[in-house]
Amino acid sequence: MAHRPISLRRYLLAGILVPVGLVIAVNAATLYRKTLDAVNTAYDRTLLASAKSIGEQLDVHGFDEDAVLRATVPYSALEAFEADLQTRMYYRVSNLKGQLVSGFGDLPFWQGRIPAQPPYAALVNFYDTTFRDNQVRVAVLLQPVAAPDGRAMAVIQVAETLELRRRLTRRILFDFLWQQAALVAVIALVVLVVVQGATRPVRRLSGQMQARPAGDLTPLPAAGAPRELLPLVDATNGVMARLAHMLENQKRFVRDTAHQLRTPLAVLKAQVQSALRGDVEPRQALQEISDTVDRATVLANQMLSLAKVEQLRAQSEEQVNDLARAVRTVALDLSPLIADKDLDFEIDTQPAPVRAHEWMLRELARNLLHNAVKHTPRGGALSVRVLAGQEGAAFVVSDSGPGLPQELQPRLFQPFSSGDVRSGSGLGLAICHEIVRALGGTIELQNREKDRRTAGLDATVRLPLVENRQP
């Protein structure tokens, strides 16, 4: 099941437009509600004003319980407040007990709270209700009425139908929506253009890479790339440089290998032809030929080993293996050779866990140990040590052979350029070097001096230890 990749552009667009859209929507809703409240307040004030104007036309005789209210409200009084032909207004004047004094009797008396002790200040309230199949807004005014011969509280209710408010509301709403839509459209356009511009370098870079011919590993141009893309460009260039280097190494290796195999083959040809011509005793000729074949076999195996080191290095194995155990295994394998030469042998090891493939450790140990055994004279001393300390693991092979001649020292680890060619160990040290390099360690070969003479060779390999006891 293929996982669809994230689109940067879509992410940017969605990431910007959705929150902006939401904010605008919330903003618009809030603003709209506030505007409605303001509209209502304004209309309510007008309604109240009409109630008050009615209140001024009231008259009263008598006091408190005996008070009788009288109203002379011409209908035209309300006309001034009718804003347009569609709004209708109704009024009702009552006393505190609800008895109709003037106005539309079928406008229901206000059911709200009437204070027990009527205050002598005006009391105002607004409410919504239905009257004669219309929805109306009603203003209630508790108006104290005073006259020289009387005093009472009148309840004045004025109702108006809602068309006007509604129309205004609708108009405001539509205006809002158009404005917000226009705003969102402009923002969307700007964002689109900017996002398109921002992602152009990415598209251009990928275009450049796709247009490359296969096998082109030249670095990408960093000029013109935005700062955020520079790490990617650098990393890609780094990868390509390493690839190019690796390919170069492989080509060189194959070339060198082919050349190197020619040498024993050439020797073979010479030996065979010489034998055919009768220059040498057949038995001796065949023995020489056999030796050459052995040499070529060793070379072929060594080249395979080198290739294997490369392959393992690319795999970056995470296994942890004990260097001491690998060394001991190799020592056991080589024990017949050691005994055959009557060597004075000693091995001393400590557990040394390192992060390395088992094969690499064994191959390293085998090459060094085999070399040492070969170069140590009959009965000579050979010691092997594996230590684990603060600076890591150390693997030391000390032989009592002739040591290394001065002139070979600098090119020691380069394949095919040094070493004891006759015994075919030309690649042995190169293999050790490659293995040690792949494991992040060091290898050193030094002559051991004693009494101003070379007493032997010390081969020291240092590898990083795996710490597994740290908390």
Next chain:
Amino acid sequence: MAPFMVDGMKLLLVEDDPSMQTALQRTLTKRGMEVEVCSDGRVALERWKKAPPDVVMLDLTLPGLDGLLVLEEARRSGLATPVLILTARGTVGDRVVGLNSGADDYLPKPFDLDELEARLRALHRRRAPAGQAAAAEPGIGGLHWDRESGAIHFRDEILELAPRETALLQALLARPGHAVPKERLFELVFPGESEVQYEAIEVVVYRLRKKLAHTGVKLVTLRGLGYLLKAGE
């Protein structure tokens, strides 16, 4: 012709390189074996089923059917003939794959002819019924371990050895010429005892060395590693 070699061992050689065929057939026939040669995997499988040989030598890169597939097919059909794989593919991984597919032994090319012959005979011995005389019993330089009686002989003489010395010598004779690690020797000579120091082995070695002094076989100490038996010159 080596007179003390076993005669008549039937071999099936499955190998596609003509030069290799000729060379192997020639030399193995000279050493007293019957060699049938086949260069195609499928054909080889049929011949194998029809007339099972004593040992099969199998090259892996074959036309027709890949060597490993031939092997798997043979094992599936119930053919239990010992198989020695000969191949240029010599990595440890290849070895494991080969052995897991049902091979009994694995020899990478180029190989030594003596080693080839030794391994063929070893494979044949493993499957041979008890009646057939085994050509080689564990031994080195005149020392010889009779597995049935448990006694160790030097030529015709039976060596007089203490039980621990016998255990040590048997362990060393099991791998003649090759070192046996001291930990392993310790287990075999002092079984079940965990408190005894490794130095106790040294005492047994010292005594054994004296008893072997006249045989010419040397008990070699590789300090820190183990011990081995080496035939005298």
